[in-house]
Amino acid sequence: MEGGGIPPYREIEPAAISGPDTPDPARRTASFLTLHDAAMDRTLAGKTAVITGAGSGIGRATVLRFLTAGASVVAVDRRPDLAEALAADVPAGSRDRLAAVVGDIATEDPAREFTRVALDRFGGLDILINNAGISVVKPLHEHTPEEWDSVMNTNVKGIYWSARHVVPVMIARGGGLILNTGSISGEAGIPGQGAYAASKGAIHQMTRQMAIEYAPHKIRVNAVGCGTVDTPLVRWSAEKSGDPDAFWKMLREGHPIGRIASPEEVADFYVYLAGDAASFFTGAILMLDGGYTAR
Numbered sequence: 613m614e615g616g617g618i619p620p621y622r623e624i625e626p627a628a629i630s631g632p633d634t635p636d637p638a639r640r641t642a643s644f645l646t647l648h649d650a651a652m653d654r655t656l657a658g659k660t661a662v663i664t665g666a667g668s669g670i671g672r673a674t675v676l677r678f679l680t681a682g683a684s685v686v687a688v689d690r691r692p693d694l695a696e697a698l699a700a701d702v703p704a705g706s707r708d709r710l711a712a713v714v715g716d717i718a719t720e721d722p723a724r725e726f727t728r729v730a731l732d733r734f735g736g737l738d739i740l741i742n743n744a745g746i747s748v749v750k751p752l753h754e755h756t757p758e759e760w761d762s763v764m765n766t767n768v769k770g771i772y773w774s775a776r777h778v779v780p781v782m783i784a785r786g787g788g789l790i791l792n793t794g795s796i797s798g799e800a801g802i803p804g805q806g807a808y809a810a811s812k813g814a815i816h817q818m819t820r821q822m823a824i825e826y827a828p829h830k831i832r833v834n835a836v837g838c839g840t841v842d843t844p845l846v847r848w849s850a851e852k853s854g855d856p857d858a859f860w861k862m863l864r865e866g867h868p869i870g871r872i873a874s875p876e877e878v879a880d881f882y883v884y885l886a887g888d889a890a891s892f893f894t895g896a897i898l899m900l901d902g903g904y905t906a907r
């Protein structure tokens with residue numbers, strides 16, 4: 613095993629394991645129905661994608677939609693229980709197109725490992741979605757140095773580690789697509805977003821920089837600047853807020869469209885961006901935000 617510390621990929625068996633931020637059964641059923649409805653979609657047949665932060669929220673929904681659209685997927689998450697819960701929701705017919713790598717993307721080893729797994733298991737690597745991210749919700753001056761480093765190392769340095777291993781492969785293959793999960797916090801000032809805002813602003817600028825740098829190699833790089841998405845991350849924040857009803861109201865009213873997004877809406881947009889119909893996009897920060905940044 614190269615690098616040490618990260619286990620080699622393994623086939624992940626269905627398991628009824630759940631964790632504190634595992635989506636509840638009702639939400640799982642909903643995504644399963646979405647898969648069923650979309651059963652004829654083969655937009656991404658033959659493509660291999662690596663998706664980080666795959667165990668929950670946006671990443672999880674995107675893995676399921678990519679599999680439905682015919683892609684092979686290397687799902688990356690630091691939590692093995694979430695990777696196993698994800699596998700339990702994958703229809704039997706897609707399981708041979710899913711591999712999992714468990715590791716912390718703030719370190720280099722997972723990037724080395726997921727690149728190797730994509731090549732060894734599926735014979736290529738066409739799409740990388742840098743989606744894993746964390747936040748600390750408090751004023752900047754109250755961040756501890758450890759919280760600052762943790763957010764920046766996961767959200768920003770994780771993309772650097774990915775690039776270090778994936779870009780040479782994409783150059784050798786004659787092209788590829790990198791999609792980064794950005795945020796309204798990368799564009800607008802929002803209280804309590806300290807390190808998170810800095811990290812998402814950095815991601816947006818890295819997206820532009822990488823798009824220009826790698827355009828000659830036919831590697832396209834885009835970011836999706838999400839507004840609030842109904843994921844375990846946000847549900848956790850609502851519970852911690854002390855007044856969940858007021859919190860949800862504040863989130864809805866913050867978006868001119870009057871609601872927040874579902875993870876499946878983001879996943880559908882990623883499928884579109886990964887398909888041939890979106891082939892002229894590069895260096896774009898695509899705001900999927902219900903009008904938040906249009907104000």
Ligand SMILES: NC(=O)c1ccc[n+]([C@@H]2O[C@H](COP(=O)([O-])OP(=O)(O)OC[C@H]3O[C@@H](n4cnc5c(N)ncnc54)[C@H](O)[C@@H]3O)[C@@H](O)[C@H]2O)c1
Pocket residue numbers: 633664665666667668669670671688689690691694715716717718743744745746766793794795796837838839840841842843844845846
């Ligand atoms: N939910 C929102 O409202 C929202 C809005 C804008 C942007 N985003 C971004 O979307 C992305 C996904 O967020 P989400 O809401 O789905 O969150 P989530 O917490 O539901 O899922 C994130 C997943 O990433 C994994 N992860 C976190 N740190 C990791 C690390 N260091 N290594 C490997 N895996 C790691 C977690 O285990 C989890 O499974 C993040 O980049 C987030 O900043 C979310």
